Amino acid sequence: MPAADPSAGTTAPPAVPTTERGRRMRARLLAAAREVFERDGFLEARVTDISAAAGAAHGSFYTYFGSKTAVFRALVAETMDDLYASMATRGEAGPPDGSPAEVAVHRIDQANRRFVAMYRQNTALMALFEQVTTFDPEVRAQRQAARERNVGRVRHSIEQLQRDGLVAADLDAEYAAHALVAMVNGAVHYWLVLDGEFEEERLVATLTRLWAQALGLPVRS
Amino acid sequence: MPAADPSAGTTAPPAVPTTERGRRMRARLLAAAREVFERDGFLEARVTDISAAAGAAHGSFYTYFGSKTAVFRALVAETMDDLYASMATRGEAGPPDGSPAEVAVHRIDQANRRFVAMYRQNTALMALFEQVTTFDPEVRAQRQAARERNVGRVRHSIEQLQRDGLVAADLDAEYAAHALVAMVNGAVHYWLVLDGEFEEERLVATLTRLWAQALGLPVRS
DNA sequence: AGCTAAGTTGACATCGACGTCAATGTCAAC
DNA sequence: GTTGACATTGACGTCGATGTCAACTTAGCT
Secondary structure, three states, X not given: OOOOOOOOOOOOOOOOOOOHHHHHHXXXXXXXXXXXXXXXXXXXXXXXXXXXXXXXXXXXXXXXXXXXXXXXXXXXXXXXXXXHHHHHOOOXXXXXXXXXXXXHHHHHHHHHHHHHHHHHHOHHHHHHHHHHHOOOHHHHHHHHHHHHHHHHHHHHHHHHHHHOOOOOOOOOHHHHHHHHHHHHHHHHHHHHHHHOOOOHHHHHHHHHHHHHHHOOXXXXX | OOOXXXXXOOXXXXXXXXXXXXXXXXXXXXXXXXXXXXXXXXHXXXXXXXXXXXXXXXXXXXXXXXXXXXXXXXXXXXXXXXXXXXXXXXXXXXXXXXXXHHHHHHHHHHHXXXXXHHHHHOHHHHHHHHHXXXXXXXXXXXXXXXXXXHXXXXXXXXXXXXXXXXXOOXXXXXXXXXXXXXXXXXXXXXXXXXXXXXXXXXXHHHHHHHHHHHOOOOOOO
């Protein structure tokens, strides 16, 4: 079939490389796709440019991916895990001895720092992700899932703090988790994607402080 | 010129209606555009459908708007003011007598309620706005401006509270304002645009509580 | 009625991104 | 060195949304 393909994949079956050569080609195409997407955005990206950037013929692209949308989905699938994994790297700096509340605040701070660092190193990709989310249901679902995982972790942490008596028991852990995640997400997205200039240290410190205080944890001025 | 028009307007000059008839046509087209956009999203929307929905000929569209992007910008320009104006309607319910802090919290709550209500009544439009923001620089600028205004208001409010000694003086008002706005924006956007089902009352209450506590204002359990 | 400017119309040309496919190349196994 | 399955190539046709334009309609004015 021809032009303008709404949303999704085409007639061509996915195709899985069998050879080493094939695997390399696919990998090159995927890398090229990422380059082009990051440079031009999803909408302006042309399949032609991707093939070219991969040093491959136009047709080769369709051997491994059914459409522009298809590569993007593959890209997301193969990248997101790494991203969120890199954030989960916990227990770096040894937790300081202190009151349980202080330890909790320190953990929040560390998590925020990791998040900002990750976002900083993948700004273009995150912007892309945000963009495609607005019109591709499948990518939206992936994003939703990622967020859900994130929120879930935060929620558990809040509930734990409630059990420990550090956070008011009548706080709605689910909605609070959502809101706090939205706060960090939104603030970081704003500064990195939309604005550009900002003091990372000041931002993280403020985020941590707001987060901690919102939960009713004591904060050292 | 021809197909796929990246970003912006075309050769055709804008065109301003002189007659009553013309003004009506333009208005009908704009309304139709909104309908179609809300139904299909920006990308899937076809200029043809807009003309049709307006009961006009295809050509008429181009008499008043240079391109799909152009109508959208016009739509945003003519709508945003109303939206944010509707939110600024303050002083509805009489502020309760109470401590200054209680009054402050009440104000925050009212603002959050207004925001959620506005978002609820214009969900489709807000989603659209978010979508186009990711690829049209001009719309992005408008969104940025709207946000800036919002943040500015919050920031002033925080600074006032600091002057009154209700909020710690060493809190970074600018970053805090950004973060809190992001929190409310993000949470509401998530529930209304991405998820769907949620308890509005529970959400607003939690948002207000987090906001107030984040600033160190006392909250009645 | 006659005139004119503004508005309206819709068939048509244009264009460029997409996806196909027949031909050609590669390489490991026999 | 021959074979054949897998991979690569790139010129080509298709398609449909966009934007143009010359003819036509409307309505205000004299």
